Amino acid sequence: MGSNIEGGNTNQPGLLQQCRSAHGPTFSGQYCQVFLRQGTVQYFVGICIPDSCGEDDVQMLALYGKLQIGQTSLIPSLPSILVNQSTQEMIMTHCLPNTIDPDASDLTCLFVCCVMVAVPLAATLFTAIIRWQRNREVRPTAESSCLNTGLNLYGTLKTNGSTSSDIISPASEENSNNSAHTSLCFPRSCVYRCLQAFSLQTTSQGVFSTSSSIPGGGYSSLNGIRVLSLLWIICGHSAQFPVINNLDNYKDWKKTVERKPLHVLTISGPVFLAVDTFLLLGGLLSARSLLGSIERAEDKLSPGLVANYLFRRIRRIQPLHLFIMCLTIGLISLVQWGPYWFPFIDTMMDCKTYWWANLLLISNLLPVHEICIPWTWYLSLDFQCYVTTPLLVYLYRLNKCMFVAVSGGLLLMTTVTSAVVTALLQLPVFQPSTLTSENYVLYYYVRPHTRYGPFLIGILTGIYLTTKKDQLLKQKWQAALGWFCCLSVMAALVGLAYILRETPAYPSVPHALYQGLHRPLWALAVTWIILACEEGYGGFIQRLLSLGFWFPLSNISFACYLTHPVFILLYIGLQETPIHYSNINFMYLFFGNLVLTLVVSYVLTVLVEKPYLLLKWSST
Numbered sequence: 001m002g003s004n005i006e007g008g009n010t011n012q013p014g015l016l017q018q019c020r021s022a023h024g025p026t027f028s029g030q031y032c033q034v035f036l037r038q039g040t041v042q043y044f045v046g047i048c049i050p051d052s053c054g055e056d057d058v059q060m061l062a063l064y065g066k067l068q069i070g071q072t073s074l075i076p077s078l079p080s081i082l083v084n085q086s087t088q089e090m091i092m093t094h095c096l097p098n099t100i101d102p103d104a105s106d107l108t109c110l111f112v113c114c115v116m117v118a119v120p121l122a123a124t125l126f127t128a129i130i131r132w133q134r135n136r137e138v139r140p141t142a143e144s145s146c147l148n149t150g151l152n153l154y155g156t157l158k159t160n161g162s163t164s165s166d167i168i169s170p171a172s173e174e175n176s177n178n179s180a181h182t183s184l185c186f187p188r189s190c191v192y193r194c195l196q197a198f199s200l201q202t203t204s205q206g207v208f209s210t211s212s213s214i215p216g217g218g219y220s221s222l223n224g225i226r227v228l229s230l231l232w233i234i235c236g237h238s239a240q241f242p243v244i245n246n247l248d249n250y251k252d253w254k255k256t257v258e259r260k261p262l263h264v265l266t267i268s269g270p271v272f273l274a275v276d277t278f279l280l281l282g283g284l285l286s287a288r289s290l291l292g293s294i295e296r297a298e299d300k301l302s303p304g305l306v307a308n309y310l311f312r313r314i315r316r317i318q319p320l321h322l323f324i325m326c327l328t329i330g331l332i333s334l335v336q337w338g339p340y341w342f343p344f345i346d347t348m349m350d351c352k353t354y355w356w357a358n359l360l361l362i363s364n365l366l367p368v369h370e371i372c373i374p375w376t377w378y379l380s381l382d383f384q385c386y387v388t389t390p391l392l393v394y395l396y397r398l399n400k401c402m403f404v405a406v407s408g409g410l411l412l413m414t415t416v417t418s419a420v421v422t423a424l425l426q427l428p429v430f431q432p433s434t435l436t437s438e439n440y441v442l443y444y445y446v447r448p449h450t451r452y453g454p455f456l457i458g459i460l461t462g463i464y465l466t467t468k469k470d471q472l473l474k475q476k477w478q479a480a481l482g483w484f485c486c487l488s489v490m491a492a493l494v495g496l497a498y499i500l501r502e503t504p505a506y507p508s509v510p511h512a513l514y515q516g517l518h519r520p521l522w523a524l525a526v527t528w529i530i531l532a533c534e535e536g537y538g539g540f541i542q543r544l545l546s547l548g549f550w551f552p553l554s555n556i557s558f559a560c561y562l563t564h565p566v567f568i569l570l571y572i573g574l575q576e577t578p579i580h581y582s583n584i585n586f587m588y589l590f591f592g593n594l595v596l597t598l599v600v601s602y603v604l605t606v607l608v609e610k611p612y613l614l615l616k617w618s619s620t
Helices: 016-020 055-063 104-137 140-149 190-198 222-243 250-257 273-296 303-334 339-349 351-359 374-386 389-398 400-425 438-445 448-467 476-499 509-534 539-545 550-555 557-573 583-618
Strands: 029-038 041-050 089-095
Touching (some): 016 029, 016 041, 029 055, 029 339, 041 055, 041 339, 055 089, 104 303, 104 583, 190 583, 222 250, 222 273, 222 509, 222 539, 222 550, 222 557, 273 303, 273 374, 273 448, 303 351, 303 374, 303 557, 303 583, 339 557, 351 374, 374 448, 374 557, 389 400, 389 448, 400 438, 400 448, 400 509, 438 448, 448 509, 476 509, 509 539, 550 557, 557 583
Antiparallel strands (some): 029 089
């Protein structure tokens, strides 16, 4: 047994590499794990067996563990200092293979990833060669004429600065899709124009821009809000993923972190309010995008316009989403994982069975244990909410009274549903207790009918900001009152999460009310920040959120959201010993994950994400 068992270090991993280094005349050492439950404590024990044995043999040894080696049981019970119950119950056995053996689906995924990366690289080389040839052949006057048409002489796409505000939070499409409305100087084949769209000479333009590219101006605070919310989630995931089953002092972590608001950036209850911020931004910009499309279509909301609006969304989401899914499946088959990889094995392997749910953007409707790439549930939820925007905009244009009634009914429905589900299932409102509550995720956390409120508020905000004729705030006292209410609500929502942190033993009215109201209230508070900044009453907060520093980070934020869990899981899965919680250890873990995420996210943005945003325009 390891040290600090009273602090929660109940797992007994042994040493994987020492097991694998054992060699006999006809066999080598194979590392296996026996997962046990003893009273309320679940833990695993590492066992070294010959690689000629299988999991069934390990199970037999565990079930008939009366086998005595000297006077010691094969798998001794935990001491009474940890649990009063001395009877062990076996949950499962698992052996880590000594060799890498990818199957056909793994190879297919790896091939898809290679192709999606190879095409932009080939297009980049092709474009460089064409540029070099054209530079030798074309006269300067022709070059000047070509530059004025929107595409330079060497085939590089130029933009007019306009963008689509069709956004997916936490990504910023109005920042990343800044290469629309291009024209060609020389008539070329469709293949040639597609290669231009995929070349790094094109896709790398504007990523590091420090000026906002939102069409029509305004919304200067959104990039700062988006990036800060994303950093909040990355920090939370970096701290929480190891907590699941990888700490040697879990009880110390729980005692320290759960009770101190100082750790608000790493505790799950408040951290995931950032997801509601993303939903709010998604609703706001989806409404603005659709209203802008209607205006450009001579004020007509046609079925074709709605279909094009939804198609743009799919084109925005799916290339990088499916790339990350294939990359994760490939990593599972190529990496020799350590003993702490087991919490994620079954979830990741579900990709081979339920990949179609990610393709159709309905993964959040599956049982939680069947979701492929768990963090992509947000993309499905966001798209399902996104589909409702045309209906609400249509009602707004048709009859404003009906629009208000329907919107109010939807907001009431999602609030009441969240409260009722929480009360009936006695759900917690605070993690890490929810990590062991499957009902929390299955019936509440990922469902559209319980999470729709912030997105709906975003739609209402987007319609208001797009169609308003005059400022809402007239005097400074109104702004001061608004800021006081906003900050008070935010502080109360975070504080109440700590007060209600325990899972209720019976239907609890306070838990139900908090669960039903806290997400819409948080969205309203963030809405106030956006509105105050828009109308010039943001003060130093507006200056902070409008810094040019946020724009390049916002351009790669979608890729950051999808890739950062991969690095965290890689770090955890390759550990052979438990991680010790301390503030300094987790701070370094966060910054290490962040740096790797930013670098790789930039690469994936220009190689995978942006080419498909440019492809439509390059073929016109």
